[in-house]
Amino acid sequence: MLKKDLVCIVCPNGCQVEALIEEIPELKVLEVNGCTCDKGIEWAKQEIVNPMRTIASSVVVDQGDFELVSVRTDASIPLGKIFDVMEAIKHKTVKAPVKIGDKLIVDPAGVPCNIIATRNVSVAVN
Numbered sequence: 227m228l229k230k231d232l233v234c235i236v237c238p239n240g241c242q243v244e245a246l247i248e249e250i251p252e253l254k255v256l257e258v259n260g261c262t263c264d265k266g267i268e269w270a271k272q273e274i275v276n277p278m279r280t281i282a283s284s285v286v287v288d289q290g291d292f293e294l295v296s297v298r299t300d301a302s303i304p305l306g307k308i309f310d311v312m313e314a315i316k317h318k319t320v321k322a323p324v325k326i327g328d329k330l331i332v333d334p335a336g337v338p339c340n341i342i343a344t345r346n347v348s349v350a351v352n
Contacts, residue, residue: 232273235269246258277305291348298342315341327343330343
């Protein structure tokens with residue numbers, strides 16, 4: 227049995243969490259202590275077994291009044307898939323106009339999420 231110390235990020239409390247885990251025969255969370263809410267307990271379990279993250283980045287815009295549009299994932303993705311998703315974002319170019327919420331990439335690198343625009347980009351006026 228191993229002990230893992232975490233700081234919960236679910237809410238502003240930042241609880242000092244201690245999780246007891248077992249690695250054999252498979253990774254399993256046995257106990258979570260130190261959380262002031264049930265959300266923290268579930269977060270700690272997920273963070274140990276299958277950590278998830280969101281991504282914020284930018285995509286190149288062709289013929290836009292800005293060269294880049296800020297983007298983010300619309301759902302959390304497995305930590306191990308971040309580099310694959312970033313590679314898909316890196317190779318994407320979109321044509322202006324772009325509106326907030328536009329889905330610019332669907333299921334990047336086979337990951338079940340969308341890459342959505344977080345700002346408006348109009349067509350450049352020459």
